[in-house]
Amino acid sequence: EIVMTQSPATLSVSPGERATLSCRASQSVSSNLAWYQQKPGQAPRLLIYGASTRATGIPARFSGSGSGTEFTLTISSLQSEDFAVYYCQQYNNWPLYTFGQGTKLEIK
Amino acid sequence: EVQLVESGGGLVQPGGSLRLSCAASGFTFSSYDMHWVRQATGKGLEWVSAIGTAGDTYYPGSVKGRFTISRENAKNSLYLQMNSLRAGDTAVYYCARGRYCSGGSCSPHYMDVWGKGTTVTVSS
Numbered sequence: 001e002i003v004m005t006q007s008p009a010t011l012s013v014s015p016g017e018r019a020t021l022s023c024r025a026s027q028s029v030s031s032n033l034a035w036y037q038q039k040p041g042q043a044p045r046l047l048i049y050g051a052s053t054r055a056t057g058i059p060a061r062f063s064g065s066g067s068g069t070e071f072t073l074t075i076s077s078l079q080s081e082d083f084a085v086y087y088c089q090q091y092n093n094w095p096l097y098t099f100g101q102g103t104k105l106e107i108k
Numbered sequence: 109e110v111q112l113v114e115s116g117g118g119l120v121q122p123g124g125s126l127r128l129s130c131a132a133s134g135f136t137f138s139s140y141d142m143h144w145v146r147q148a149t150g151k152g153l154e155w156v157s158a159i160g161t162a163g164d165t166y167y168p169g170s171v172k173g174r175f176t177i178s179r180e181n182a183k184n185s186l187y188l189q190m191n192s193l194r195a196g197d198t199a200v201y202y203c204a205r206g207r208y209c210s211g212g213s214c215s216p217h218y219m220d221v222w223g224k225g226t227t228v229t230v231s232s
Contacts, residue, residue: 034218036153043202043222044145044153055220087153091217095166097143097155 002026002093006086006100012108015078021103023071023088032092035064035073038102039084047086048073075105083107110134110221112203117226124193124230130186130203130223138181141206143219144188146199146228156201157188161209171197193230200225 003026013019023033031051036044046055048064051071061076075082088100116128128144144156157177158166165177176189186203204219 032216036219043224044219045222046218046220049216049218049220089153089218094217095158096168097158097217099153099155101152 001096002029002090002098004088004090004098004100006088006103008103009101010104010106012106013078014108015080017078017108019075019078019082019105021073021075021086021105023066023073023100025069025071025090028068029090029092031067032090033064033066033071034089034091035062036087036089037082037084038087044087078105080107110205112205112221112223114201114203114223114226117201117228119229119231120193121232122194122230125189125191126193126228128188128190128201128203128226128228130188132184132186132205135205135221137179137184139210140208141217142177142179142186143204143206144175144177144186145202145204145219145222146197147202147225148196148199151199154199158206159186190228193228195230198228198230200227 005024007022033051035048038044052064063074065072085102085104087102111133113131120126141160143158159177174192178187202225203223205221207217208215
């Protein structure tokens, strides 16, 4: 099983500032990585797939990078609606998908 | 509008069974892989099962032999039959749309549409 490790567990950032979230895979997943955003009481929402491609309707302030085992989600200028939990997911090892444990992005 | 709506959750005793349903609309259901993903309260996401467009099924070890995923394309519906339920199966269960396949070509395996979830509680 590929283990996905996200850091930090909690990130405190002020509105308007940049947030950088990390995700590491225990073995290479190539670029087969997605990022999801989840707000309290809501379902996850796809943000990024293919490590760096924004999903339909996702604002340009969200960007993804990385390949192999190291990945980053960057939110360039935080808006109030961006404070949520973010999960990475590898889909390289089909069908044994695995998610990271999540990073909670909170208002500083 | 592309939509997934889960139903069938509830309270069940340990060892009991439950069948979840997911109604799909707004897209060609038969052309997509489909998934179930669960989330225990305050915890992360756990992939539970997948079914391909050809009806091939997949499970992680934690539910293999207890859960059965199925689909009925004529009804645009996805199901999850859960048997021998345990307290550890308590969670919100989401259905999610996966890979699109057409004419022998498929998109990557990310999950691009999710339902709002249905809650399963296993307790005596």
